[in-house]
Amino acid sequence: MTHHQLTENGQLKHFLTIEGLKRDLLTEIMDRAEQFSSISGRQVKKVPLLRGKTIMNLFFENSTRTRTTFELAAKRLSADVMNLNINTSATSKGESLLDTLHNLQAMHTDMFVVRHSQSGAAEFIAQHVAPHVSVINAGDGCHAHPTQAMLDMFTIRRHKQHFPDLRVAIVGDILHSRVARSQIQALSTLGVGEIRVIGPKTLLPADSQTLGVHVYHDMAAGLQDVDVIITLRLQFERMQGALLPSANEYFTSYGLTEDKLKLAKPDAIVMHPGPINRGVEIASTVADGPQSVILEQVTHGIAVRMAVMSMALGSHSEQQETSA
Amino acid sequence: MTTPIEHIDIAQTLQSMAEDIRISLGGKQPLLIGIHSGGVWVAKALAEILGADFFDSTLGTLNIAYYRDDFTRIGMHPQVTPSDLPFAVDDRQLLLVDDVLHSGRTVRAALNEIFDYGRPAAVTLAVLIERDGRELPIQPDIVGQTIELTQNQQIKLINNPGLELELKDHEGPA
Numbered sequence: 001m002t003h004h005q006l007t008e009n010g011q012l013k014h015f016l017t018i019e020g021l022k023r024d025l026l027t028e029i030m031d032r033a034e035q036f037s038s039i040s041g042r043q044v045k046k047v048p049l050l051r052g053k054t055i056m057n058l059f060f061e062n063s064t065r066t067r068t069t070f071e072l073a074a075k076r077l078s079a080d081v082m083n084l085n086i087n088t089s090a091t092s093k094g095e096s097l098l099d100t101l102h103n104l105q106a107m108h109t110d111m112f113v114v115r116h117s118q119s120g121a122a123e124f125i126a127q128h129v130a131p132h133v134s135v136i137n138a139g140d141g142c143h144a145h146p147t148q149a150m151l152d153m154f155t156i157r158r159h160k161q162h163f164p165d166l167r168v169a170i171v172g173d174i175l176h177s178r179v180a181r182s183q184i185q186a187l188s189t190l191g192v193g194e195i196r197v198i199g200p201k202t203l204l205p206a207d208s209q210t211l212g213v214h215v216y217h218d219m220a221a222g223l224q225d226v227d228v229i230i231t232l233r234l235q236f237e238r239m240q241g242a243l244l245p246s247a248n249e250y251f252t253s254y255g256l257t258e259d260k261l262k263l264a265k266p267d268a269i270v271m272h273p274g275p276i277n278r279g280v281e282i283a284s285t286v287a288d289g290p291q292s293v294i295l296e297q298v299t300h301g302i303a304v305r306m307a308v309m310s311m312a313l314g315s316h317s318e319q320q321e322t323s324a
Numbered sequence: 325m326t327t328p329i330e331h332i333d334i335a336q337t338l339q340s341m342a343e344d345i346r347i348s349l350g351g352k353q354p355l356l357i358g359i360h361s362g363g364v365w366v367a368k369a370l371a372e373i374l375g376a377d378f379f380d381s382t383l384g385t386l387n388i389a390y391y392r393d394d395f396t397r398i399g400m401h402p403q404v405t406p407s408d409l410p411f412a413v414d415d416r417q418l419l420l421v422d423d424v425l426h427s428g429r430t431v432r433a434a435l436n437e438i439f440d441y442g443r444p445a446a447v448t449l450a451v452l453i454e455r456d457g458r459e460l461p462i463q464p465d466i467v468g469q470t471i472e473l474t475q476n477q478q479i480k481l482i483n484n485p486g487l488e489l490e491l492k493d494h495e496g497p498a
Contacts, residue, residue, distance in 0.1 A: 011399075038406045039390075044440035047390035310400060317399030 005126070011315035014126045014135045015308050017144040018185040026189055030154045032307035033300070039076060040302065049310055050079035053110040057083045058125075059138070060116040065274050065298060066138050066148070070113050073305035079110075097121075098128060105130060110313060112136070119143035119178075134312040136305075142176050148273050149182035151304040153190060155297050156228055159269050163187075169196040169222055169264075170213075172232035172254060172281050173203045175243075179273045180232055188212050198222035199254060202243040219254055223263040230271045231256050231282045247280045257283045261291065269293045329471060329479065334452070334487050337468040338366070341450060342373040344466045345419065349448060350378075352417040357384040359434050360405055362423030362481040366452045369487065370421065380416075384409040391433035407437065414442040423481035425451040428460035453479060453489070 005014040005021075012025065039047055055074045059067055067083060074081035086100065104112070111134045114122040119141030126135040139145040160166055168187055174180045174197050187195050195213040197204060204215060216222030223229065234250065244250055256270065270282075270292045278284045287294060356379045358367030364385050371379060385408050389401040420434060431449060438444060450466035455473055473479060478492045 032400075032404070035404045035406045038408070042440060043442055046440070048436070049390045049395055314395065314399035317395070317397055 007315050012308070012311045013315050014122075014137075015146055015312060016123050016126060016135065016137045018146045018149055018182045018189065019144070021189065023189050023191065026150065026153065026186060029150050029304065029307050029311070030157055032311065033150075033154050033303040036076075036306040036310075037300070037303035039306075040299075046076045046078050048078045050074070050077040050313060053077075053079040053313055054108060055079045055081045055111040055113065055309070056104055056109050057081060057113045057138075058086060058104075058115070059084065060086045060114075060121070061139070062087075063115055063138070065301070066115065069298065069301040070136075070138060070147075070305050073302050073309060076302065077306055077310060079309070097125075101125060101128060105133060109133060111309065113138050115139045117141055132316055134316070136308060136312065139178055141178065142181070143178050144182045145178040145273075146182050146186075147301070147305055147308055148179050149186040150308070151297055151301045152179075152183055152230065152271060152273070153186050154300050154304050155271065155293055156269070158296070158300070159293065160227055163190040163192045166192050166228060167194045167196070167226045168192055168228040168230065169198055169216075169226040170230045170232065171198045171219070171222070171256065173234050174199055174232070175203045175205050176235040177232050180230075183230065184211050184213060196222050196226065200244070200250075219256075219260050220263060223260055226264045226268055228269055228271065229256060229261070229264055230273075231276075232273065233275060233277060234280055247277070251280055251283075255279070255281055255283060256286050258285055258289070261286055261289075267291075271297060274298065329489055329491050332469050332471075332489060334489070337452065338369050338373060341452070341466055341468050342370050345370065345448075345450065346374065346378070348465070349417060349419060353380040354417045354419045354448070355379060355381055355384065355411055355413065357386055357409065357418055357420050357434075357438070359420070359422045359430060360385060360387040361483075362452075363421045365481065365483050365487055366423050366450075367419075367421040370450070379419075381411040384411060386420075386434050386437055388430060388433035388437055391437045393429060393433070409438075409441055412442055413438060413444045415445045418444045418447045419450060420447050421450045423451065424453045424455060424479055425449075425462070425464050426455050426457050428458050428462035431462045432460050452481065455479060 005016045007013045039045060057067055057070055071081050112125060113136045114125055115138040121140045122135055122137035129135060137144055137146055170180050184195060196216055197213050198216045198219055268291060270286055272282060272294045276282055276287055356367050356371055358364035367383055371383060387405050387407045389404045449464045451464045452468040454464055454467045454470045476493050478494060480490045482488050482490050
């Protein structure tokens with residue numbers, strides 16, 4: 001992966017993947033998100049930072065949470081934001097992706113937020129937009145979901161502060177999860193002490209060991225003394241063939257229940273990127289329980305996306321030194 | 325009237341500003357807001373002189389980084405301490421404090437931000453240094469010192485940790 005998501009002086013121009021980004025930049029995203037999060041508590045929940053900028057949410061794949069929080073983030077920065085549901089739009093009439101893109105760019109768009117079922121779609125779009133346009137990856141196939149990973153890191157930092165001291169377990173369908181891939185990259189860039197992945201062999205990528213993670217097929221062993229448990233959704237829509245006997249059987253082995261949660265540290269937090277399948281990857285009592293930070297993740301998604309959007313659009317500024 | 329910068333006694337200037345504030349805002353239970361970072365230092369110093377009872381709440385701080393008018397030209401500020409107004413501004417008398425009033429753009433941004441928190445009854449502007457070079461119709465109500473500088477000169481308040489003024493010449497157009 002090249003570093004073309006950065007400008008010459010190392011600022012974020014596009015946000016396509018966590019891969020290749022330095023710890024300082026990830027920390028800057030979290031610091032800025034921290035600064036933006038106070039805006040949500042004000043009477044007027046917006047600042048005029050991106051006034052006059054046009055942002056298009058290009059969603060080739062369904063999403064509620066991600067699209068809504070990107071939209072709210074843009075609005076809280078005073079940008080004009082359009083939501084395009086491409087499945088139901090031009091491409092279904094036969095227009096090519098590039099033609100769609102060039103038409104939208106002709107409307108003087110400053111930023112595209114892209115979700116697509118094909119890995120590499122956001123990067124492809126970033127390669128074909130005009131130089132003044134930024135592209136944010138809101139999830140591409142099984143490849144990456146960098147803003148989700150950063151809001152997860154932000155949530156962990158809110159509760160746990162010092163990454164090197166942490167033991168983090170990611171449970172479930174790692175194979176199909178762009179979230180897990182981005183999380184693992186972010187956790188290791190931030191220097192997390194130990195990253196574990198827990199799941200059945202059929203749902204762990206063949207190269208798990210090379211990702212720098214510890215692999216467990218047994219929940220009881222994998223959850224022992226962890227500080228953070230990230231449960232993942234079973235992605236039935238991406239599964240081809242018989243990877244699992246049944247959702248019920250999966251829950252028995254890998255569903256996070258109160259009993260299994262007791263194996264982790266007493267102050268462990270439970271996360272899930274949503275949408276959750278209750279009774280499949282997580283029990284309702286855990287999802288709604290005192291250790292769950294699942295709804296906090298949603299709230300933090302707005303501030304993190306505000307941070308990424310403003311950093312990317314700010315990198316196009318005409319000069320870098322501060323004026324008097 | 326203009327004072328050479330080396331003759332400015334900051335402690336004395338703050339004393340006389342505090343007296344002016346007492347005369348114009350005494351009994352109005354004002355709320356105090358400093359603009360990051362120099363304005364916060366000046367506001368703290370004024371609060372110390374005027375005493376704990378003069379203002380109706382602890383100091384509010386504003387960081388106008390998200391309200392600047394030059395984002396397209398210079399991008400994001402490197403470090404932003406978030407604004408913190410620990411009170412409701414609606415129908416209140418505010419005292420807005422900055423270190424140096426120059427172009428007026430910072431105060432414009434601060435006023436915009438304040439109005440995103442609510443609708444104050446009145447805003448009084450106090451600055452330690454009023455210099456020439458206004459680009460907007462903004463004037464202070466309470467002034468420590470008035471000075472005239474050339475276009476290339478820049479005056480800045482530093483906290484070292486005592487408050488000091490620093491005069492800098494920079495090349496090219498301001």
